[in-house]
Amino acid sequence: MSMAYSPTAPGPDESAHARPPRGLGRWLLTTNHKDIGTLYLLFSLLMFFVGGSFALLIRAELFQPGLQLVNPHFFNQLTTLHALVMIFGAVMPAFVGLANWQIPLMIGAPDMALPRMNNWSFWILPFAFALLLSTLFLPGGGPAGGWTLYPPLALQTGEAFPFVILAIHMMGVSSIMGAINVIATILNLRAPGMTLMKMPLFVWTWLITAFLLIAVMPVLAGAVTMLLADKYFGASFFNAAGGGDPVMFQHIFWFFGHPEVYIMILPAFGIISQIIPTFARKPLFGYASMVYATASIAFLSFIVWAHHMFTVGMPLAGELFFMYSTMLIAVPTGVKVFNWVATMWRGSMTFETPMLFAIAFVILFTIGGFSGLMLAIAPADFQYHDTYFVVAHFHYVLVPGAVFSIMAGVYYWLPKWTGHRINERLGRLHFWLSVVGVNVLFFPQHFLGLAGMPRRIPDYALQFTEFNMISTLGAFLFGFSQLLFLYNVIQTIRSGEQATDQVWEGAQGLEWTLPSPTPYHTFATAPVVR
Amino acid sequence: METQKSQVLSANRRVVHRLLLAVAAMFAFGFALAPLYDVLCQITGLNGKTGGRVVVARPVAVDETRTVTVEFVASLNAAAPWEFAPKVTRMAVHPGQYYQTQFLARNLTGQALTGQAVPSVTPGPAARHFQKIECFCFNRQMFQPGETRAMPVTFMIDPELPPEVRTVTLSYTFFKLDDAGG
Numbered sequence: 001m002s003m004a005y006s007p008t009a010p011g012p013d014e015s016a017h018a019r020p021p022r023g024l025g026r027w028l029l030t031t032n033h034k035d036i037g038t039l040y041l042l043f044s045l046l047m048f049f050v051g052g053s054f055a056l057l058i059r060a061e062l063f064q065p066g067l068q069l070v071n072p073h074f075f076n077q078l079t080t081l082h083a084l085v086m087i088f089g090a091v092m093p094a095f096v097g098l099a100n101w102q103i104p105l106m107i108g109a110p111d112m113a114l115p116r117m118n119n120w121s122f123w124i125l126p127f128a129f130a131l132l133l134s135t136l137f138l139p140g141g142g143p144a145g146g147w148t149l150y151p152p153l154a155l156q157t158g159e160a161f162p163f164v165i166l167a168i169h170m171m172g173v174s175s176i177m178g179a180i181n182v183i184a185t186i187l188n189l190r191a192p193g194m195t196l197m198k199m200p201l202f203v204w205t206w207l208i209t210a211f212l213l214i215a216v217m218p219v220l221a222g223a224v225t226m227l228l229a230d231k232y233f234g235a236s237f238f239n240a241a242g243g244g245d246p247v248m249f250q251h252i253f254w255f256f257g258h259p260e261v262y263i264m265i266l267p268a269f270g271i272i273s274q275i276i277p278t279f280a281r282k283p284l285f286g287y288a289s290m291v292y293a294t295a296s297i298a299f300l301s302f303i304v305w306a307h308h309m310f311t312v313g314m315p316l317a318g319e320l321f322f323m324y325s326t327m328l329i330a331v332p333t334g335v336k337v338f339n340w341v342a343t344m345w346r347g348s349m350t351f352e353t354p355m356l357f358a359i360a361f362v363i364l365f366t367i368g369g370f371s372g373l374m375l376a377i378a379p380a381d382f383q384y385h386d387t388y389f390v391v392a393h394f395h396y397v398l399v400p401g402a403v404f405s406i407m408a409g410v411y412y413w414l415p416k417w418t419g420h421r422i423n424e425r426l427g428r429l430h431f432w433l434s435v436v437g438v439n440v441l442f443f444p445q446h447f448l449g450l451a452g453m454p455r456r457i458p459d460y461a462l463q464f465t466e467f468n469m470i471s472t473l474g475a476f477l478f479g480f481s482q483l484l485f486l487y488n489v490i491q492t493i494r495s496g497e498q499a500t501d502q503v504w505e506g507a508q509g510l511e512w513t514l515p516s517p518t519p520y521h522t523f524a525t526a527p528v529v530r
Numbered sequence: 531m532e533t534q535k536s537q538v539l540s541a542n543r544r545v546v547h548r549l550l551l552a553v554a555a556m557f558a559f560g561f562a563l564a565p566l567y568d569v570l571c572q573i574t575g576l577n578g579k580t581g582g583r584v585v586v587a588r589p590v591a592v593d594e595t596r597t598v599t600v601e602f603v604a605s606l607n608a609a610a611p612w613e614f615a616p617k618v619t620r621m622a623v624h625p626g627q628y629y630q631t632q633f634l635a636r637n638l639t640g641q642a643l644t645g646q647a648v649p650s651v652t653p654g655p656a657a658r659h660f661q662k663i664e665c666f667c668f669n670r671q672m673f674q675p676g677e678t679r680a681m682p683v684t685f686m687i688d689p690e691l692p693p694e695v696r697t698v699t700l701s702y703t704f705f706k707l708d709d710a711g712g
Binding site: 113114152176179180183184187188189214215216217218219220221222223226237240241243245248251252255313315 | 538541542545546549550552553554556557558559560561563564567568571607608646648652654655703705707
């Protein structure tokens with residue numbers, strides 16, 4: 001079975017090249033999963049800094065009450081674009097980039113199953129975001145109604161509106177093509193002997209994430225198309241005057257939106273499940289239960305959407321159903337957290353940079369999970385709804401959750417990709433500044449929310465001043481610490497101590513059997529997994 | 531080697547076709563949610579919609595022992611150029627009895643305007659027990675420049691209204707038609 005096979009169907013000249021072609025054409029025309037993974041990751045890093053500078057502007061404005069730096073309309077554009085850029089531009093492409101690099105290496109495939117489509121899914125993204133960000137320069141400015149695009153407010157967006165909708169459609173097309181590619185690769189290109197239940201957890205979580213993407217990105221596309229129809233074609237999907245209902249948009253949006261939040265966290269679970277066993281030098285505790293827990297979380301994500309809208313005036317039965325189904329998610333999530341802790345239990349642990357980020361992920365993501373449980377309690381949510389408590393909650397799961405896992409993954413696999421060890425001292429400094437910064441930034445926001453500070457406001461009542469100042473200081477500490485990450489990544493790409501093939505002492509899996517740096521073409525002959 | 535290659539290629543094609551079908555189905559499902567939502571709300575009355583449902587008057591026994599408070603709320607959509615208010619803000623009614631009240635509207639502009647009132651009943655589960663025999667919300671309302679008009683609504687609370695409901699709020703939002711997209 002272990003025969004040479006390449007699904008890229010290379011021409012006679014291309015297969016002869018062990019090294020990539022030079023120049024810009026390499027990046028524009030590439031069908032190599034490693035090149036495309038790199039493009040995704042660099043694009044995501046760029047968007048992380050764009051979205052981050054929006055965030056710092058927001059926090060700078062909120063340093064004191066009153067209006068100092070920006071006018072309220074621009075402030076609303078900042079919050080809207082910060083969310084859209086971070087979700088669709090930073091977190092999701094980073095996970096797709098990691099998937100492109102790692103899935104073929106981890107399952108012993110020579111490339112992704114559909115390499116040309118892979119190129120297209122990446123190259124749509126820069127155009128989508130150029131379109132989205134260009135709206136800032138249109139008369140009337142960019143979208144300012146919040147990333148959730150609730151009508152009728154979102155329908156009051158000016159000339160930016162059709163640009164935003166088209167940009168979202170393009171992001172959706174890119175995600176769907178990426179998901180199709182991931183599923184086809186995992187189902188068809190696994191090395192002989194790599195059964196489903198032998199796959200590394202990062203591959204498993206991405207397989208499930210890809211199915212979620214296929215299921216809900218088209219629903220988002222439908223929802224924004226209906227908005228477009230309401231605004232320009234006289235339809236009344238969400239217009240009460242024409243017999244529509246604006247609350248229906250919230251139902252459709254969150255039917256997409258809740259699975260979407262798991263799209264942003266399941267691959268993170270996968271990365272953490274690769275890193276912790278490596279540095280605890282023990283196999284992952286409860287592999288099968290991890291797989292089933294991931295699948296359960298994915299299933300539950302489809303029946304909990306209305307917990308984002310407890311205050312719209314749902315009947316009691318609805319409130320109770322969505323409250324209990326939401327709380328049920330804590331069970332599989334708890335299984336995962338306990339499995340990570342059990343993996344570390346009595347392990348020979350060492351604390352290199354990826355492991356530090358992974359441990360911080362487990363602790364801080366769990367804090368975000370607990371505030372999520374508080375929000376799941378429908379009667380309590382009537383107080384927390386649309387306050388900074390919600391902001392604190394989702395930033396805890398997305399920043400020290402998803403973003404930390406991405407950084408952990410990059411620190412973990414970068415030596416394999418580049419052949420250079422990372423600067424460990426700088427990595428640890430980056431970790432400690434980030435973990436302190438992120439908590440100073442988001443922890444006070446819990447208290448602001450409980451005290452009643454609403455989200456999405458450029459000005460606030462005087463009693464919220466101190467905690468907002470603390471939060472802003474944390475934001476600048478966290479934001480500027482990320483330059484260390486940028487510097488460390490660039491330095492590791494350019495030079496550094498030669499990494500061994502295994503890189504990390506406890507690392508297990510197919511990718512660590514390859515030379516460091518990984519050759520341009522790998523597993524042209526499929527390995528045999530026993 | 532060639533057969534293995536074509537096997538993988540056809541497997542890829544199969545997966546891609548199935549997934550594209552799933553994408554198309556989910557896109558259609560997103561749109562199908564709109565009518566599904568309306569049907570669900572009509573059956574359950576969850577979103578308080580009562581609009582457009584003309585109820586044929588049928589004799590039911592008046593329940594003199596029970597009194598329900600009906601509140602009337604009038605609001606304008608965006609900057610609709612009307613003055614719009616209920617004549618009375620609350621009434622005590624017996625289920626099964628017909629009542630009539632009026633809403634007053636005045637066109638504040640110097641042009642003829644057409645408007646449409648959209649009703650909503652709170653709490654949601656009371657919506658299907660709130661029966662309107664005659665309502666200005668059934669029709670578009672034409673207003674001459676500066677015209678003031680009282681618009682009637684005749685209603686009855688069904689005696690089957692759940693016993694725990696003591697107050698029902700009837701809210702009208704007035705929309706200017708040409709900017710509402712029809």
